[in-house]
Amino acid sequence: MRRLPFDEAIASAALVLMTLIPLIEIALRPLHGRGIDNAPLLVQHLGLALAMFGAILAERSGHLTTLGGGLAASRSPRVQQAARIFANASAALLAGMLAAASWAFVASELDAGRELAYGLPVWAVQVLMPVGFAILAVRLGARGAGRAWVGVLTGTGLAAAGFLFARHFDGSSLPLLPFVLWLLAVLLAGAPVFAALGGLALALFWSEGQPLASVPLSHYQITVNPSLPALPLFTLAGLVFARSGAAARLGALFTACFGGGPLGTVAAAAVLCSFFTAFTGGSGVTILALGGLLLPLLRDAGVPERRGISLVTSASALGVLLAPSVPLIMYAIIARVPINTMFLAGLLPALVMVAFLLVFGGYLRRGEAATVERPKADLRRALAAAWAARWEILAPLVAIGSLASGIATPTESAALTAAYAILTQAVAHRELDWALLRRCLADCAQVIGGVMVILGMALGLTNYLVDAGIPDAAVEWAQAALPGKFAFLLALNLFLFAAGALMEIYAAIVVLVPLLLPVAVSYGIDPVHFGVIFLAVMEMGFLCPPAGMNIFFASAMFAKPIREVAVSVLPALLAIFLGALVISWVPEIATWLPRVVGGG
Amino acid sequence: APGQLRIGTLAPKNSLYHRQLMEVGEAWRSAQGEGAKYLVYPDGSQGGETDMARRMRIGQLQGALLSVVGLREIEPSISALQNMPLLFRSWDEVDYVREKMRPAIEKKFLDKGFVVLAWGDAGWVRFFSKEPAVRPDDYRKMKFFAWAGESEQQDIMKSLGYTPVPLETSDILPSIQTGMISAVPATPYFALASQVYATAGHMLDINWAPIVGALVVTKKSWDEMSPAARDALKAAGTRAGLQMRTQARKEVDEAVAAMKKRGLQVHTPNPEQMKEWNTLAEQLYPRIRGKMVPAETFDEVMKLLKDYRAGKR
């Protein structure tokens, strides 16, 4: 086996423990045993280790998300070279600043003396943030240097310069404009998105003279969020299925059920993506798990590649409304609506959204002729394919069943699903060996690490908006400016669309729901209906820069520039927006089913 | 930044607590004068209570209205007021003990860099369960919600034959709906707001423990204020504390009434059953002393309570 680099070792070990600890907890619960001390907190903090070292691993393999295009893609080699040097040096400086801000946060925690478990202080894990950003800074600064020692020297110098600058000016007011101009140039030159976003968050806090530690504190807050461990664990399950023969088995099943024509394949892809997203919690995980399987199928059915990417990317956002998606549960909790009611309320709107996406997104348009002769739908073959894919078909049942039966918390059910994926593919199908498992762990760590640094920085931005009282001011303005319910609904859709583009969905739920729900209720809108509107529009946020996770995931998965993916999903955005408007204006789509089934 | 007062709270916008904080901010602003600005962040928009304590430490927030969950992040001995079950029989007893301990507690907070402006409370913790239950034994077959962060509490529960299921607060509602837990210790206000009572429709009417809270500001921001602003802030804090205490106690009764109207069943233990509960509490105290509550503080509370009861008799 190849040598195990330290970043991969730490990130993979964290991921393995995140899978094992919840399983041990499930096993020990009926025995009334001691269990593992503070297991949920431990798992959440392992998530921090996973995120930081996953990001470092992603940097090493060149998988940190960049905007793509811009100056880095210039035809002149000299411009390209200059852009690269500028981007790397700036990113190193910015990561050095983030290291300083994180260190300020950790230093404030040293006195607090909180213990995680087994005598391990919380700060001992938190310190991975400044350490991680420092390593990232040095590595980014060392990029492209000819000799190793030159790289280390340059990287260390740039990292230290950023670190000292941030430490020196922390707490004083600096003008915003020069920063914004520099950051725009940095982004265009092809620097990692997290560095530019983090830089913007720092610059905004700087402009108010507020402490820089606010940004890493938000990053920490989202990374150790109790619901977050579900994200890497479902991703791991998805990756295991995607890298083993599971993808092919599911593909065969769907071909047998829907036939191989463009219409059948497109419909199957949309349904499969939204269904899968429902239990991966509305993250871009679906793209990773299904992208590699669906894109070739769509291509074979005659769907052009760009439209295929667009379909997979946008359909993967739609499952947010389908039970048991984590955003749905999260909304129910924040808005204090019964979870079962939300589950029922989301069902019909989810179907409406899929229909709108297919019709108005232009996916049903005839493409080129099929490149490969595809078979028609066939019951006997479908049954055989279903039997071959039985373990994969049962996976959603494991995820949802363990939750619904009260055996597991959301995190534990995600761990169970990850373990189920590993065991079925390794033991039942014998398709997962140690080398492949190691690759799945490392890939999962890279994806989650790359996403988490962006998420953390985006939450830092969100926190600035909250800190400056901007959402509050917007709501007061809305109440004064919008005369009626329909005007409010239209404005709500537009506002949520912008919010969804700027904010991560969980942060949006947490921040905006308590602010907007009272306004919506004052316009006579039912909280259940509001939740469905909210999540439906948030689906667009997945597809819209700068915080559109699905675009980042798709860009990574299909190795396409972010800009290209972003342009390809424009028709889908329009379709989803129309669907959201219909759901807004016809409340019965959301409220009818809960009323009929459960009496609300 | 100097000249700014940023206060966070989990309390909802326009709630009693939020309105009181706005009044405190306004009083401070007019005394601090030119250029002073206050901001109140309701609804937990600056994060949970632990996060708010952190944001105060880094200097992003200057103040926060916290329950014991957040306050013990700053000074652990505060849990004495909340972690000693069935110790207090009435709000009068809580008020008496808190008033006596206040100078010492506030001194401890000051040493940790925080100034206490006001004390408030948010009702008694009661047990909400899916099945009816009145005796301590009735709860032995149930699975209890327990805060994931508190392993000592879980150890104590296990040692007495109870089954704690450590979860995050956000897991309470789905977990009681799916049956992962069957009993939740919570204040009536929380049970109503979180809809827990809709699934766990039985409430045991005992005053298990009071939920107390306080409005604190960082000593750093306190030192930067003008003397006039400090006085105004202190006075406004005292007024707000009184309002929050009297109002919150009324809201508890209103919350129970509202839930009863929607089907909550309230069970009141008879004297014999109450004796069983008190015996359980007696068993708990030695386990709590020195573990969940510093021994010194524990003894002090006990002594104060004895004094109070002796004087009253």
Ligand code: NA
């Ligand atoms: Na959880």
Ligand code: NA
């Ligand atoms: Na978003």
